[in-house]
Amino acid sequence: MTLPAEGGAAARPQRRLRLGRQARTRLLLTALMVPALLCTGVLVAWPIAKLIQISFYELRLAELMRPIVKPWTLANYAAAIGHPGFLPSLGATAIFVFAGTAAALAMGLATALLLDLRLAGSALFQALIVSPWSVAPAIASLIWMFLLNDQFGLVNYLLLATGVVASPVPFLTSPDVAIWAVTFAAAWKSYPFFTVMLLAGLQSIPRSLHEAAMMDGAGRLRRFRAITLPGLAGFLRVTVFLGLLSAFRNVESVLVMTGGGPARSTETLAVRVYAETFQFLSPGRGAALGVLTLGVAVATTLAFLWAGRRRARS
Amino acid sequence: MRHAAASLCLGLAAVLAHPAPAARAETVLDFPTYQLEESFGPWWRAVTDEFARRNPGVRIKLTNAPSNDHHRMLTTRFAAGNPPDIVHMTARFVWGYAEEGVLEPLDAWMDKTDIKRSWVPSQASLTVAGSTYGLVLLNYGWGLVYNEPMLRAAGVAVPTTEAELLAAAKRLTRDRDGDGRIDQFGMALNTSSSSWGFMTFMHFHNGRDRDIVENRRLDDVAEIARTLARIQEYVTAGVTPTGLDNNPMRQLFWQGNAAMYIDGSWAPGYAERAAEAVRSGWRVAALPFPNLAGGPSNALAIPKDIPAERKQLVWKFIALVASPEWQRRYAVMTGNPPGRLGSVDAEAREKWPFLPLFEASASRRSRSHLPIGFENEYNRFSNVFTEGMTAMVAGRLTPEAAAARIAAGLRREIRGLE
Numbered sequence: 180m181t182l183p184a185e186g187g188a189a190a191r192p193q194r195r196l197r198l199g200r201q202a203r204t205r206l207l208l209t210a211l212m213v214p215a216l217l218c219t220g221v222l223v224a225w226p227i228a229k230l231i232q233i234s235f236y237e238l239r240l241a242e243l244m245r246p247i248v249k250p251w252t253l254a255n256y257a258a259a260i261g262h263p264g265f266l267p268s269l270g271a272t273a274i275f276v277f278a279g280t281a282a283a284l285a286m287g288l289a290t291a292l293l294l295d296l297r298l299a300g301s302a303l304f305q306a307l308i309v310s311p312w313s314v315a316p317a318i319a320s321l322i323w324m325f326l327l328n329d330q331f332g333l334v335n336y337l338l339l340a341t342g343v344v345a346s347p348v349p350f351l352t353s354p355d356v357a358i359w360a361v362t363f364a365a366a367w368k369s370y371p372f373f374t375v376m377l378l379a380g381l382q383s384i385p386r387s388l389h390e391a392a393m394m395d396g397a398g399r400l401r402r403f404r405a406i407t408l409p410g411l412a413g414f415l416r417v418t419v420f421l422g423l424l425s426a427f428r429n430v431e432s433v434l435v436m437t438g439g440g441p442a443r444s445t446e447t448l449a450v451r452v453y454a455e456t457f458q459f460l461s462p463g464r465g466a467a468l469g470v471l472t473l474g475v476a477v478a479t480t481l482a483f484l485w486a487g488r489r490r491a492r493s
Numbered sequence: 494m495r496h497a498a499a500s501l502c503l504g505l506a507a508v509l510a511h512p513a514p515a516a517r518a519e520t521v522l523d524f525p526t527y528q529l530e531e532s533f534g535p536w537w538r539a540v541t542d543e544f545a546r547r548n549p550g551v552r553i554k555l556t557n558a559p560s561n562d563h564h565r566m567l568t569t570r571f572a573a574g575n576p577p578d579i580v581h582m583t584a585r586f587v588w589g590y591a592e593e594g595v596l597e598p599l600d601a602w603m604d605k606t607d608i609k610r611s612w613v614p615s616q617a618s619l620t621v622a623g624s625t626y627g628l629v630l631l632n633y634g635w636g637l638v639y640n641e642p643m644l645r646a647a648g649v650a651v652p653t654t655e656a657e658l659l660a661a662a663k664r665l666t667r668d669r670d671g672d673g674r675i676d677q678f679g680m681a682l683n684t685s686s687s688s689w690g691f692m693t694f695m696h697f698h699n700g701r702d703r704d705i706v707e708n709r710r711l712d713d714v715a716e717i718a719r720t721l722a723r724i725q726e727y728v729t730a731g732v733t734p735t736g737l738d739n740n741p742m743r744q745l746f747w748q749g750n751a752a753m754y755i756d757g758s759w760a761p762g763y764a765e766r767a768a769e770a771v772r773s774g775w776r777v778a779a780l781p782f783p784n785l786a787g788g789p790s791n792a793l794a795i796p797k798d799i800p801a802e803r804k805q806l807v808w809k810f811i812a813l814v815a816s817p818e819w820q821r822r823y824a825v826m827t828g829n830p831p832g833r834l835g836s837v838d839a840e841a842r843e844k845w846p847f848l849p850l851f852e853a854s855a856s857r858r859s860r861s862h863l864p865i866g867f868e869n870e871y872n873r874f875s876n877v878f879t880e881g882m883t884a885m886v887a888g889r890l891t892p893e894a895a896a897a898r899i900a901a902g903l904r905r906e907i908r909g910l911e
């Protein structure tokens with residue numbers, strides 16, 4: 180920016196807009212945000228807008244990226260909601276998302292507490308505990324598919340060898356058990372994320388608080404409830420929020436392990452979106468189910484955040 | 494110095510203005526397939542190399558993807574208007590893609606060849622509204638793969654009827670180590686939620702000489718129940734593990750823990766990785782059913798959304814694939830009966846002893862595993878069927894109740910099905 184020269188009018192160059200330091204900083208920050216905003220628009224907002232648009236039309240694959248000339252319709256939503264598999268898939272989604280996130284949270288919290296003890300060899304423990312995170316989702320599902328197989332699976336072998344069960348447990352072939360098996364496998368894959376986040380939270384709690392409480396005679400459980408949990412509250416909210424969103428969109432765990440069966444018992448909403456779009460070639464119905472899934476996910480997570488904030492305030 | 498710089502600039506300009514002839518002229522045809530890592534891989538590589546040799550300046554870029562990912566990728570690319578040049582797919586997708594308007598009819602080219610006269614019967618089925626949309630590479634040819642030493646040890650003859658098959662499976666099911674648990678199954682049947690679970694149903698249903706759909710009418714619920722009951726007999730007798738998908742089913746047999754299973758003409762390809770005892774003792778017999786679940790296995794097609802000159806090149810490639818010489822080599826190199834009838838020669842028969850059996854199975858007129866008239870809805874059919882069948886296998890439904898649920902589900906989901 181050129182500063183006007185002091186002195187007479189003849190010496191003064193053209194008047195230029197003068198911005199203060201704050202305004203310039205704001206302008207710079209806005210300019211720096213433009214690439215991120217563009218990326219978000221192209222990679223997030225546009226696909227969601229397109230998904231919503233497709234859900235209101237009965238389109239063929241060849242028509243998806245062309246200008247739409249057909250009348251809009253609610254037929255895709257009617258077909259998606261009216262399908263007898265819709266309510267069961269909501270139920271399967273609820274188990275998969277909530278039980279899965281709860282299990283991952285429990286495993287993550289337990290392992291984070293263990294690592295926070297800083298025992299000898301904890302670096303090795305840390306690497307082991309976090310290792311499922313590094314496994315690709317489809318590979319993790321394949322590993323569990325083999326582990327839980329009722330003929331060759333290691334889990335059944337151990338259960339039989341130790342006399343816990345008399346006959347192999349049909350983990351993936353019984354409609355009553357399969358959803359829990361798949362949920363557990365997905366939780367196993369995602370718990371290291373909880374571990375890492377909660378360990379960071381644990382390490383941000385001042386040790387002096389624990390020491391003071393110990394001097395006052397507080398036991399482990401009391402310190403956990405009065406110091407650790409309140410100290411982790413913010414971390415828990417964010418981690419569970421992200422965990423819920425991740426579970427809603429998880430499709431590969433189910434697809435690889437059971438394909439949605441047996442008897443559709445593991446068919447979550449995400450799996451139905453996949454099936455309608457890629458197996459039955461009905462992009463409109465798939466998009467309608469996708470919008471419904473998005474709605475359920477957003478409503479659930481907002482409700483969770485709202486409840487969390489309300490509790491924090493009270 | 495100035496002269497040198499000027500010469501360098503001129504030289505660079507000349508190079509940039511006139512790229513090397515080879516780089517300028519080369520056309521690359523994109524060809525993703527799910528068969529590159531299977532026993533078909535060497536043949537695909539050989540035929541694409543031959544195409545490049547015959548067509549200077551044109552190269553085929555072969556890429557591999559697992560079957561499910563491959564079809565998901567195809568659907569995404571069709572939807573995005575960016576299809577591969579050469580479309581290779583499981584044949585059951587041909588009707589759906591054709592109805593979605595993303596495939597090019599092949600009749601203008603095909604009618605100038607002998608393909609329609611010289612091909613397996615199922616080639617005629619790849620038509621939608623009178624137009625042909627694919628070239629059948631392989632027609633399903635099925636066999637009963639069995640472990641000969643196991644049958645001999647149990648004094649069981651190779652079954653030739655369905656009743657004999659069940660009886661043999663019962664006698665071959667054993668607790669070998671005496672721990673109270675079965676560790677040798679007489680039969681390994683796919684009763685999973687995948688489309689291969691539906692294929693098991695069709696083996697037994699087509700096998701009874703029945704189509705699942707005739708004149709747009711679903712077969713009687715009682716007949717569907719009868720077929721389901723036959724499958725359930727294997728489950729309740731404990732001669733097969735329940736809920737097996739293809740990989741564990743094959744693993745069970747090739748590791749020596751099952752005496753029999755049903756597989757296609759590609760089955761011999763698994764023998765290389767089999768347990769030592771199975772590698773020398775496996776045999777193939779004709780399926781012991783009066784009829785077979787026939788139909789196309791996989792096909793080549795041309796996408797609608799590529800330029801005309803590329804379509805022409807892709808057809809040249811399809812014509813090469815369909816030529817008698819490359820069909821003969823298909824049999825020799827892959828051990829599968831090719832689409833062109835009469836392509837299995839002495840060399841192939843010598844190399845693959847069971848090929849004639851699969852060839853006979855693939856080339857005979859048989860019932861179709863596809864719902865005739867509703868081929869584009871195959872995946873929905875398969876999904877509804879396996880939902881009912883897996884519920885039955887898990888003990889939640891009787892065969893009659895499963896059949897009723899399947900019939901109701903299909904009539905609800907398939908428009909126009911009576």
